[in-house]
């Protein structure tokens with residue numbers, strides 16, 4: 628909401644004119660009504676009025692929109708950084724938007740708004756097949772190319788998917804987990820959302836591996852809504868309800884830090900093995916502190932950068948592969964203390980050997 632208010636005051640102070648101070652508000656109200664924005668209670672737009680431009684304006688820069696799952700999420704800020712870097716280099720006007728809190732309805736609304744604004748290209752996740760495939764196809768039918776990043780809507784008419792092979796990343800986490808625990812663990816899962824395809828695939832991949840080890844028991848699964856505070860609560864519930872818990876598998880960027888915080892709060896440091904996702908700053912801190920033992924590092928900056936590049940390639944008629952697996956690496960505390968270690972070190976070619984096992 629704050630973004631909307633700031634947007635309103637900027638418009639009022641700018642083009643409004645001293646004689647008719649109500650004019651920008653009336654115009655905004657009309658635009659809101661036209662786009663059905665009253666239904667969206669918490670979205671954060673970019674730094675510009677929406678839409679930036681219309682398709683009827685010749686000679687303008689291409690206008691792409693990157694829709695994130697959660698506006699201020701540090702993982703999505705990494706995606707944004709890559710996209711903005713490519714946009715600046717390639718002369719594209721990029722708008723970054725996203726719900727303030729992860730919210731499928733608001734996310735879909737933003738996608739619909741981008742279509743209504745007739746932007747020149749959209750970068751989005753395909754979070755669920757049922758809800759995102761029709762919307763992505765609607766954009767494509769209206770001549771707006773869509774590239775999915777981070778999570779694919781495989782059955783949609785998107786131009787390309789750029790991101791992690793999420794199932795495979797879960798498999799890799801599972802193998803690391805088995806080696807680190809020696810095949811003996813009571814594990815709880817903290818997952819971002821139950822609906823998102825990428826979260827489902829990570830869990831499925833992980834379970835496909837640990838299912839082969841009778842000494843590993845899955846005690847339960849809790850949801851964080853990709854929110855740190857809710858991730859702490861989710862992990863705390865697992866720890867409370869399963870006093871024999873020895874490990875947590877945390878499947879989205881803030882779930883690892885949430886789990887680590889919950890373990891710390893309960894004075895269980897050193898007694899619960901945590902495997903998370905991504906290398907947001909808090910995760911790196913918890914890795915250094917020995918509370919997170921491994922994290923599956925994706926390449927969000929590359930996803931953003933490559934997504935913009937592909938939309939530009941499409942405009943120029945250049946061919947590119949429909950699926951680009953950006954890959955993951957597994958980062959452990961040992962990698963951080965190695966020469967050249969630290970955030971970004973996981974971009975190296977070799978997957979590190981497991982370390983930090985608690986059992």
Ligand code: BGC
Pocket residue numbers: 696697700702777778819825853878879880881904905925
């Ligand atoms: C996922 C994103 C998600 C983010 C949330 C990442 O691991 O790939 O889909 O939005 O975590 O924190």
